[in-house]
Amino acid sequence: MFDIYAAFERILNDGQIATPLAAILALTELLENSDAGTMFELVKALNDGAEALKQKSSNPISINAGCELFIAFVTLFPHDSDNFTNLKKELILQGQNYAAEALTYRKKIAELAFGFIKDGSVILTHSYSRVVMQTLLLAHKRKRISVFVTEARPRGLGIKTAEELTAAGVPTTVILDSAVAYVMDKVDFVLVGSEAVVESGGLINAVGSNQIAIIARAANKPFYALAESYKFHRLFPLSQYDLPSHNSKILSFPRLPLPDSSTPETTSSVAKSSTSPPTQSQPDLVSPKITQEQISQNNPDVDYTRPDLITLVFSDVGSLTPEGVSQYLVGMFAG
Template identity: 80%
Template sequence: MTSMASYQPVLSISKPENKEENQFDIYEAFQRILKDEQMSPPLAAILALTEVIENSNAGTMFELVNALKDGAEILKHRTPNPISLNAGCELFIAFVTLLPHDSANFLDLKRELIRQGEQYAAEALTYRQKIADLAVGFIKDGSVILTHSYSRVVMQTLLLAHKRKRISVFVTEARPRGLGIKTAEALTAAGIPCSVILDVAVAYVMDKVDFVLVGSEAVVESGGLINAVGSNQIAIIAKAANKPFYALAESYKFHRLFPLSQYDLPSHNSKILAFTQALQPDPPGLMGQNPADHSGSADKSQIKMSPGLDPHPPVKITQEQICQNNPNVDYTRPDLISLVFSDVGSLTPEGVSQYLVGMFAG
């Protein structure tokens, strides 16, 4: 993993007054840091973990690492989709574990870890600009681009491309969260020709686009991509149409995870895509009646239904129910991805795997 020692601070995160360790709430700190719109979950997790160090009474490295792991577990269990923040926690804990140091005492070491964690988060905010500068070189004048949902780094790239070249953008609606609308509104306000398409119209529009450009929740060890649900089917359609599928990902989103299917993702649970229990209406004529009151020899023609009762009541399914029953992210296989643009360069999916090995090898 790249050392954090060379990074220079470019921001400061406001913190509340120090609390006793048993009063410190890492999730509260995480949510407070996320209020900065430029902060992504991995960076917010790193800064929250630096506050764990600041509030910890650990006297040894073993105790400190355990406190960090406990904090990471709290964040994981209290966040509905913990994938990207897991990547940040994983990176910071590996850094703390592998950091060579010559501190005179453990208190000085803790101060150094806090300083470098904050410096890394500050430097990491510049990664989107580096990625945008790199990716714009692959965008030709007059390009028609398809993007999905909302991504800060994709937005920065498209806005930069608009300053230098002529582009137009198709944006998926990106249900269930509908964040594609946010993207389209921002692009339109910037003067970029933009059109919102239904998620189910991706195949319809694919022949019109030059390439697909998406952001990421995480890039995993296989070189595959975890991103807003729908990314996988867009990649499949792009592959069938022989159109490049590019992903943009900051290196702090590289995650030591190796999913083999959608159901291996940490965000998956039994409530996703579950079948609702079908209604079992009473047989005609028995509405409101006790079956035990009628023997097999009873004349069913004499049993009358209660007035005003419908044996088949109407069923309504709300958008909220649909959202709760569907995933927010999905997994895209590495063979569907053309390139991953990152602050460490343009990588093939195989290159991502190699980089991850080196990053966590010290």
């Protein structure tokens, strides 16, 4: 039996392939291995495969975007095939061709965004993004730029960005996530990547992006997002808690053991402790150890940035306002 998640992980091992694209390629392989004999069966198999991918991911947003795009493509694909077998072959070929073409999108976006980068620019970026890296390295070849990079806790991927930029000769400084407001006056604009761009024109990206956008707006600095079109997602969150990645464990308070007040001994001891001054015979309270792993598990990986905080979205389909993203999404899924 075909294991779609194993195929997805194998494809994702290629450092150039983003999560939505890996999901598309995994669904394409599912088509190759499917014994569906009708379009209804084929679409059902794709939906089941997409659901299997989502269930095994703690952050299914990018997977959802890729699966949604591919299933819509299969459903709306115009064809003149004389039988279902030929149609399946055509769909597989189109899926593979799309993936090959999608690998060129970062270069298109980098060249588009390059026109907005002036010589001598000081840029603030957040976390790690392949399309942002390609844009910054292109700008470094032709212009003078300097880059501030946030640490991007809890995953700390900003360190990876800083290391790669420094190795390429780009003047780079790592700043604390809590120092964004401190450094914003030195910045010409903010440049971030994306996990997804949603139907409202808002952005889902590494946690911290939202507060950077709020600070940039307060300082009257442009906030630019870079996103390949396969990251456009038919999702309309109204708050942070509407994201598919949110669960009840995020930012929850730990449950502390309480004394059992139902027994006389406990009641009297509690009353005594509340009225009597502490004595040397009473043991000191031991503070619990809080680890970085516990902090990471109790915090979100991504957050949502409202469209009114975003200046432009640079994509392979052009430079779009948040309203333009909404219009493009409607057209993309309308056939």
